[in-house]
Amino acid sequence: xxxxxxxxxxxxxxxxxxxxxxSDRIVQGYLCRQNGNSVRIRIRDGKGILTIxxxxxxxxxxxxxxEKEISLADAEELLLLCGDAQIEKRRYLVxxxxxxxxxxxxxGDNQGLVVAEIELEDENETFEKPAFLGEEVTxxxxxxxxxxxxxxxxxxxx
Numbered sequence: 533x534x535x536x537x538x539x540x541x542x543x544x545x546x547x548x549x550x551x552x553x554x555s556d557r558i559v560q561g562y563l564c565r566q567n568g569n570s571v572r573i574r575i576r577d578g579k580g581i582l583t584i585x586x587x588x589x590x591x592x593x594x595x596x597x598x599e600k601e602i603s604l605a606d607a608e609e610l611l612l613l614c615g616d617a618q619i620e621k622r623r624y625l626v627x628x629x630x631x632x633x634x635x636x637x638x639x640g641d642n643q644g645l646v647v648a649e650i651e652l653e654d655e656n657e658t659f660e661k662p663a664f665l666g667e668e669v670t671x672x673x674x675x676x677x678x679x680x681x682x683x684x685x686x687x688x689x690x
Contacts, residue, residue: 536585536597537655540675543646544666548635551662552624561614565678572678573610576623580607592671593655617681629660641684647675
C-alpha cells in the first residue's frame with residue numbers, strides 16, 4: 533500500500549482549461565464507504581480502475597491508497613452495483629513548476645464545483661501555485677468525492 537500525500541484547493545477561474553495538456557472524462561462509483569475507508573470503481577480513458585483508500589491522516593493531508601487496473605467490462609459491471617453513489621467529472625491535467633495539478637470539473641448534481649489537487653512526495657514539500665487556485669480545502673470532507681455522492685454540491689448553502 534502506498535501513502536498518498538495531496539492538497540486540495542477550490543478553483544477560482546477557468547484558466548486551467550487553456551493551460552491543460554490533457555483532459556479525460558471520469559465516471560466513478562463507491563461500493564463501500566465506512567469509517568473513512570472507501571472502495572471505488574473508476575472508468576477513465578476506456579480503462580477500469582479499482583481503488584481502496586484508508587482513512588485520512590494528518591488532518592486530511594495523507595491517506596493510504598491501493599489501485600489496480602481491471603477490465604473495462606468488470607468496471608462497468610461493478611459500477612452497476614454502486615447505484616446512485618456515482619459521480620461524473622472531467623479531469624484536466626495542468627503542469628505547474630515541477631508538479632501536475634489535477635483539476636476536476638464536476639457534472640450532474642455537482643455541477644459548478646471545480647477543485648484542484650496536487651500530489652506531493654512529502655507533506656512539507658514546496659510547490660508553485662497557479663493563478664486558478666483559490667482557498668485550500670485539504671481535509672474538508674465535504675469536498676471528498678465519496679461525500680459528494682451523498683451530499684451533492686447543488687444542495688449546499690453557498
